[in-house]
Amino acid sequence: MATSIRIVGVPVQGGSEVWVVSHVIWWPVDDYVGKIGRENAVPGFRESVDSTLYLDQVGIFNVEEFVRLNEGHKTEFLADASRKPLHDEQQKRMKEVDQHLKQRPDTKWILVERYEWETGMN
Numbered sequence: 001m002a003t004s005i006r007i008v009g010v011p012v013q014g015g016s017e018v019w020v021v022s023h024v025i026w027w028p029v030d031d032y033v034g035k036i037g038r039e040n041a042v043p044g045f046r047e048s049v050d051s052t053l054y055l056d057q058v059g060i061f062n063v064e065e066f067v068r069l070n071e072g073h074k075t076e077f078l079a080d081a082s083r084k085p086l087h088d089e090q091q092k093r094m095k096e097v098d099q100h101l102k103q104r105p106d107t108k109w110i111l112v113e114r115y116e117w118e119t120g121m122n
Contacts, residue, residue: 005029005114007097011106019100019107021093025086026077027070029114033057048113056115063101066110070097 005027009019032045045059061069074094078087101107 003114003116008111008113009100009104009107010109010111012108014106016106019104021096024093026073026090027112028073029057029112032059056113059112061110063107063110
């Protein structure tokens with residue numbers, strides 16, 4: 001099964017809609033998932049089982065935590081020459097996340113979710 005990562009901004013007041021940026025590849029979710037249950041698992045990702053077929057993981061961050069970690073992950077990703085063919089596409093998504101954060105001060109929580117999906121190629 002294939003996996004994908006999305007970033008979801010969740011407001012808690014004012015009845016605003018959540019915002020979502022999909023197909024994110026600069027977040028090293030595996031680095032966090034491997035630490036689940038350990039003392040140094042900050043921030044920890046949790047398993048989120050929506051069905052018996054798929055196992056998803058989600059990390060929950062306040063805006064300040066997310067921004068600090070996201071800036072580091074963006075810098076690391078863009079410094080990796082082997083990922084250069086993906087830089088333009090991912091930079092568009094990075095800007096989209098930054099715009100949401102700037103234009104949506106009502107965002108309280110940020111979810112970074114890695115989810116499985118069926119490709120139909122089995």
